[in-house]
Structures are given as structure tokens and as C-alpha cells.
Amino acid sequence: MKKGVFLGIDVGSVSTNLVVINEEKEILEAIYLRTNGRPLVALKEGLRKIYDRIKEEEILGVGTTGSGRQLAALVLGADTVKNEITAHAVAANYLVPGVRTILEIGGQDSKLILLKDGVVTDFAMNTVCAAGTGSFLDQQAQRLNIPIEKFGEIALKAQNPVRIAGRCAVFAESDMIHKQQLGLSIEDILAGLCDALVRNYLNNLAKGKKLYDKIVFQGGVAANIAMREAFRRALCTEVIVPPYFEVMGALGAALIAAFEREKQPYKTRFKGFNVKDAELKTENFECQNCPNFCEVVKIYEDYEVVGYLNDRCGRYSQMNNKKLAGIG
Amino acid sequence: MKVTYPHMGNMAIGVKAMLEELGVEVVLPPPITKKTLTLGTKYGPEFACLPLKLNLGNFIEAYELGADTILMAGGTGPCRFGYYAYVEQEILKDLGINYDLLVLEPPERNIMEFIAKLKKITDNKPIFQVIRAVKKGFLKIKAADEIEKKVAFFRAREITKGATDRVWQEFLQNLNRAREEKEIEEAVNQAVVALARIPMDLARKVLKIGVVGEIFTLLEPFTNFNIERYLGNLGVEVQRTIYLSEWVNDHLFLGLFKNYSRHKEIVKEAPPFLCHFVGGHGQETVGGVKYLKKQGFDGVIQLLPFTCMPEIVAQAVLPAVSEVEDIPVLSLVVDEHTGEAGLITRLEAFCDLLSFRQKGGNHEKRRISGN
Numbered sequence: 022m023k024k025g026v027f028l029g030i031d032v033g034s035v036s037t038n039l040v041v042i043n044e045e046k047e048i049l050e051a052i053y054l055r056t057n058g059r060p061l062v063a064l065k066e067g068l069r070k071i072y073d074r075i076k077e078e079e080i081l082g083v084g085t086t087g088s089g090r091q092l093a094a095l096v097l098g099a100d101t102v103k104n105e106i107t108a109h110a111v112a113a114n115y116l117v118p119g120v121r122t123i124l125e126i127g128g129q130d131s132k133l134i135l136l137k138d139g140v141v142t143d144f145a146m147n148t149v150c151a152a153g154t155g156s157f158l159d160q161q162a163q164r165l166n167i168p169i170e171k172f173g174e175i176a177l178k179a180q181n182p183v184r185i186a187g188r189c190a191v192f193a194e195s196d197m198i199h200k201q202q203l204g205l206s207i208e209d210i211l212a213g214l215c216d217a218l219v220r221n222y223l224n225n226l227a228k229g230k231k232l233y234d235k236i237v238f239q240g241g242v243a244a245n246i247a248m249r250e251a252f253r254r255a256l257c258t259e260v261i262v263p264p265y266f267e268v269m270g271a272l273g274a275a276l277i278a279a280f281e282r283e284k285q286p287y288k289t290r291f292k293g294f295n296v297k298d299a300e301l302k303t304e305n306f307e308c309q310n311c312p313n314f315c316e317v318v319k320i321y322e323d324y325e326v327v328g329y330l331n332d333r334c335g336r337y338s339q340m341n342n343k344k345l346a347g348i349g
Numbered sequence: 350m351k352v353t354y355p356h357m358g359n360m361a362i363g364v365k366a367m368l369e370e371l372g373v374e375v376v377l378p379p380p381i382t383k384k385t386l387t388l389g390t391k392y393g394p395e396f397a398c399l400p401l402k403l404n405l406g407n408f409i410e411a412y413e414l415g416a417d418t419i420l421m422a423g424g425t426g427p428c429r430f431g432y433y434a435y436v437e438q439e440i441l442k443d444l445g446i447n448y449d450l451l452v453l454e455p456p457e458r459n460i461m462e463f464i465a466k467l468k469k470i471t472d473n474k475p476i477f478q479v480i481r482a483v484k485k486g487f488l489k490i491k492a493a494d495e496i497e498k499k500v501a502f503f504r505a506r507e508i509t510k511g512a513t514d515r516v517w518q519e520f521l522q523n524l525n526r527a528r529e530e531k532e533i534e535e536a537v538n539q540a541v542v543a544l545a546r547i548p549m550d551l552a553r554k555v556l557k558i559g560v561v562g563e564i565f566t567l568l569e570p571f572t573n574f575n576i577e578r579y580l581g582n583l584g585v586e587v588q589r590t591i592y593l594s595e596w597v598n599d600h601l602f603l604g605l606f607k608n609y610s611r612h613k614e615i616v617k618e619a620p621p622f623l624c625h626f627v628g629g630h631g632q633e634t635v636g637g638v639k640y641l642k643k644q645g646f647d648g649v650i651q652l653l654p655f656t657c658m659p660e661i662v663a664q665a666v667l668p669a670v671s672e673v674e675d676i677p678v679l680s681l682v683v684d685e686h687t688g689e690a691g692l693i694t695r696l697e698a699f700c701d702l703l704s705f706r707q708k709g710g711n712h713e714k715r716r717i718s719g720n
Contacts, residue, residue: 088691106694141701229669
């Protein structure tokens with residue numbers, strides 16, 4: 022029998038995630054993929070995998086989030102487009118009712134979200150520095166020839182974590198190399214790195230903010246047990262890592278699409294799974310219409326223009342609305 | 350003498366009117382673009398803030414158009430801006446661009462000091478002519494500010510997106526063309542009428558966000574990604590705590606027009622969080638949050654260029670102000686990086702946060718539900 026489901030998609034800089042929930046908001050499927058710098062390829066692959074699993078179901082609504090949310094929304098036809106901060110908050114509040122603090126570390130961004138009674142009261146996002154994010158951990162693991170999945174395990178074996186300068190990724194790396202040349206063990210260096218990243222995160226984002234219990238830790242980096250441990254030590258309290266911690270953005274997007282439909286029933290704009298086999302292409306050009314000289318991106322699906330992105334004045338992106346009413 | 354000066358929002362219109370009234374030839378730099386930024390970052394010191402780099406870009410571009418004299422504001426106090434004019438001139442010299450430099454330091458005693466300086470620039474023109482020129486320049490920026498405030502109101506409520514912006518652009522052109530005082534008034538009236546004709550949705554629930562921070566970042570739309578227009582299109586009414594005409598009245602005219610600017614009122618609100626001058630607009634930023642809260646605003650955004658000392662001081666104080674005053678504050682650092690995606694994410698999330706708060710009351714309704 023056909024059932025109704027909601028699809029949530031989080032197109033991030035490092036990972037592209039998809040989550041499917043049913044009308045009771047139970048999670049049916051969750052997929053975590055690497056974006057590898059090609060969001061459209063990742064998106065198609067994600068759709069193919071999801072399609073294989075939920076062929077039978079009817080899609081009632083689609084929500085997108087993440088830095089590639091507009092792109093994904095244009096290509097797929099989404100019903101809700103939401104920023105990742107709100108999406109993460111919605112998901113965390115759903116899985117861990119009563120959460121007050123969300124620590125989220127993704128590929129390029131780290132976020133701190135504070136809630137009260139299920140309402141976001143404050144948030145912060147790393148600004149000009151990406152020292153405390155997943156990409157940096159990835160890079161260091163690669164440099165030391167350690168699979169990222171083993172990172173946490175190895176770091177937990179540390180006897181005496183060394184102190185690593187964590188203010189900036191460049192300082193941190195040279196400090197790590199220095200400690201490494203002194204002959205210190207990899208375990209101690211990795212554990213020190215985790216402490217440094219936590220310090221960096223708290224200095225950069227928490228800045229004078231009070232963090233109340235329940236604290237939830239999510240995003241790809243939450244997979245790293247040494248990072249969980251480092252947070253627990255620094256905050257002197259329990260840090261909850263919810264199930265589906267790495268696809269929280271996508272879950273939030275799916276929940277938003279579902280909530281929206283409860284509030285105000287809509288007919289989904291989802292274009293169907295054919296997109297997974299379509300030829301997706303982008304092209305960019307510099308608009309000469311005003312001194313902004315925006316680099317406008319044109320998106321093609323099977324040689325047909327599906328939309329425009331990245332113009333400041335809306336000269337082109339206004340046309341998206343005609344193709345797909347009300348996105349933005 | 351072909352005078353040029355840096356861009357800062359609508360300032361160019363006023364200064365141009367003033368200088369031309371004095372018979373000085375003006376060469377305006379082209380509007381700030383990516384090219385301006387590229388030139389500025391190429392030749393400016395890396396750790397200088399964005400205003401210096403953009404000034405530098407402006408001067409290089411204006412030189413290509415034939416300018417030979419720079420008119421710049423100076424300043425005193427902890428903000429580095431006070432010596433930017435000289436640093437910029439030195440950098441330009443190294444590039445083989447030789448400009449004459451005229452620096453208008455803020456007067457210490459009264460407006461006559463400012464006028465005396467202008468007289469020097471203008472070959473000792475009679476004083477009444479100088480005063481008339483200053484007045485005309487001031488009237489223009491005052492008109493621009495007046496309409497810009499109205500534009501913020503209409504933009505948040507317009508039914509067809511972009512209608513208000515069209516009126517605004519047309520008004521700026523008219524204002525720029527206006528020669529006599531009467532024509533300035535006409536331009537204003539025309540804009541007011543045109544705005545009144547825009548179909549509006551007055552029932553729309555509009556969020557009110559105040560913008561505080563460093564003056565250049567606040568006034569120059571290129572540096573702040575045109576945040577006011579962006580928020581306006583999201584249906585948010587935006588007001589700044591600094592308008593150029595207020596600043597001119599305070600700093601160049603030393604408060605000649607009484608009760609015109611809100612500056613004193615705003616600074617008064619800064620204690621107990623920040624009790625003394627820290628340079629730039631640090632104190633105004635801190636006071637601005639409390640001031641805006643009293644005016645019934647839903648949230649405040651602080652804008653600062655990367656490495657701006659006064660604003661960093663203010664930023665460190667703001668979490669406490671935000672908590673005590675119970676008003677959300679978002680700090681946005683701008684620099685030559687163009688991570689617009691991150692900026693938009695923050696602005697959207699901030700608006701979400703504010704609308705959750707606005708709904709208030711009923712606990713069930715306040716739950717996050719994705720709108």
C-alpha cells in the first residue's frame with residue numbers, strides 16, 4: 022500500500038544528507054554522502070539510493086537546507102527551504118525534547134544554538150575562521166595517514182594529551198608538526214588536537230554565553246568519540262549525542278516540510294525521481310547590468326534552464342519564482 | 350584642481366553638491382565594485398580594515414579618471430581611521446600616483462572652524478558662499494536620509510517586490526541632479542508621492558530590526574551586502590542608529606541643529622555596560638541596543654569590519670547587554686571575503702528566531718514548527 026512520506030535534504034559543503042520520515046514523523050531512511058565538491062552529483066546519487074528504498078511511497082513534501090539549499094530546491098522542486106540553523110534546532114528539539122544547548126560541528130561551519138522551551142533564543146556561527154571544523158580534522162587525519170573513522174579511538178588511548186595551539190588552523194598545524202618532531206606519540210597529539218578544537222569552539226562561539234543542560238552534540242564530528250570526550254571534560258557535564266546525529270539537518274528539513282503541511286496543507290512541488298537520471302549542468306556568467314557585476318549561475322536540467330542563482334538584485338532569480346512559485 | 354573623495358553610502362551626493370557650489374571641480378570615483386575591492390586588497394596592508402582598502406580602490410579608480418586632489422575626513426582617538434588619509438597617500442605615492450591631500454579634521458570648537466578650513470580649499474571664496482554651499486550639501490544628505498527611512502518602511506510591506514527600490518533609485522538620481530534648494534524639496538515630494546502609490550500589505554506582521562556598528566560598514570551597501578535591502582525583501586523593517594546627516598550635524602557642525610540627532614540619547618544608554626569613549630562608534634553600538642529596545646525593535650544586528658578595534662570592544666560587551674535588555678543581538682563581521690551564503694544563513698536564522706519570539710504568549714504556538 023502506498024503511504025505518504027516527507028523527504029528532507031541537507032546539501033552541505035562536505036556532506037549531502039537525505040532523510041525520509043513518514044506522516045507519524047518516524048525516520049524511515051537516512052543517507053549520508055560525501056559532497057566531494059559536486060553537490061549536483063551527490064544529490065543525484067542520494068536520490069537514486071533513496072528511490073531504491075522507498076519506490077512504493079508517495080512523496081507528500083520536500084524540504085531542503087544547508088548551504089546548497091537553493092540549488093537543491095531549484096533542481097528538485099522543494100516545498101520548504103530553510104537555513105541550517107533552524108533546521109538543526111528543529112531536529113534536535115524533536116529527538117531530545119527539552120534540549121537547551123546544541124553544539125553542531127559540520128564540515129565548514131560550526132554552530133552553537135541555544136534554546137528555551139523549544140524556542141531558539143540565540144545562536145552563533147564561526148565567522149572568519151574554520152579552525153574548529155570537520156574539514157580541519159579530516160585534513161590532519163589525512164596528513165597523519167589515519168582513517169578519520171579511527172581518529173577518535175586512537176586519541177582516546179592518549180596518556181598525556183599535549184597542548185596544541187588551537188586559535189587558528191595554521192597555528193594548530195605548525196604546532197602539531199612541532200610536537201610530532203619532538204617525538205611525542207600520535208595518540209597524545211590527536212587528543213591534544215581535540216582539546217584545542219573544543220577550546221577554539223568555545224572561545225569562538227560561546228563567548229560569554231551561558232550554556233545550560235541538556236547539551237546535545239551533533240554534526241559529522243560528533244562521530245568522533247575523542248571529541249565527545251573533550252567536550253564533556255571542558256563543559257564538566259554530560260553531552261548527549263542523539264541517534265542520526267550526522268543527518269540532523271536533513272531530518273530538520275523533513276520535519277519542517279511535515280509541520281508546514283500540518284499547518285497549511287499543500288500539494289508538493291516535488292518534480293519526481295526522474296531528476297536522478299537527468300543531465301544537470303551549471304553555467305555562470307557575469308551580469309553587466311549594474312556595477313555589482315554579479316556572477317550569475319544558470320542551472321540546466323537536460324538542456325533546459327531550471328533556474329538562476331547568485332544575483333543580488335533578483336533580475337534573474339525572480340524568474341525562478343515563475344518556474345517554481347514561492348521559493349526563497 | 351580636480352577633487353575626489355571616497356564613497357560612503359549617499360555621502361557622495363552631498364559632498365558633490367557642496368564642492369560644485371564652491372566652484373570646485375569634482376571627479377567621483379566609480380561606484381564601489383569588486384574591481385575597487387581587488388585594487389584595495391592588492392595594495393592595502395593586509396590587516397587594515399575594509400574601509401581603508403575600499404578608499405584606496407576608490408582613489409586609484411578616480412585617478413584614472415583624472416582626479417588630482419583627495420578630500421578626506423580625519424579624526425582623533427583610538428580608531429585607526431584618523432591616520433588613514435596619510436597612510437593612503439603614502440601607498441598611492443609608492444604606486445606612482447601623486448595626489449594632493451586635503452584632510453578635514455573634525456573641528457574642536459565650533460562650525461566656523463570647519464568653514465574656515467573649507468575656505469582654504471576653495472581659494473578664499475567669500476564666507477556666505479561657503480556657508481551656502483555647506484547648507485546645500487547638508488540639505489541633500491538630509492533629504493536622502495529622510496527618504497531612506499521611509500523606504501525601509503515601505504520595502505518591508507510592499508506587495509510587488511522591487512517597487513520601493515525603483516522609487517529609491519529614481520529619487521537618488523533626481524536628488525543628484527537638483528541644483529536649487531527648491532529642486533531638492535521637489536525631489537523629496539515626488540518620492541513621497543511615488544512611495545504612497547506603492548500597493549502595500551499593511552496587515553503584514555513586520556519584524557523590526559535595528560542596525561548598529563561601525564559607520565562605514567553601516568552606510569556603504571557594498572560592504573554590508575546591502576543588508577537593509579536583503580532584510581527588507583524578507584519583510585523586515587530596518588533602521589540604523591547612524592544616518593549620515595546626523596553624523597555631520599554632530600561632528601562637523603558640532604550639534605548646530607539642536608535635537609536633530611539621536612546621538613546623545615544613544616550614548617546615554619551605554620552605561621553601565623560601557624562607560625567611556627573607546628573610539629569609533631563602540632559606545633554608540635552598545636548604547637544603540639538599549640535605545641532600540643526602548644523604541645520597540647525586535648532585534649539588533651551589529652556590523653563591523655574585521656579587525657575594527659572599537660567594535661570588538663563593543664562586541665565583547667553585547668552578550669551582557671542582550672541578556673539584561675532581553676533583545677537578541679547578532680554580530681556580523683565583514684571583510685573582503687564574499688561568503689554570502691553564510692551571511693544569508695545567519696540573517697535568515699536570526700529572522701526565524703525573532704519571529705518565534707514575536708509570536709510569544711501561547712506556549713504551544715511558540716514551539717519550533719518550521720515557519
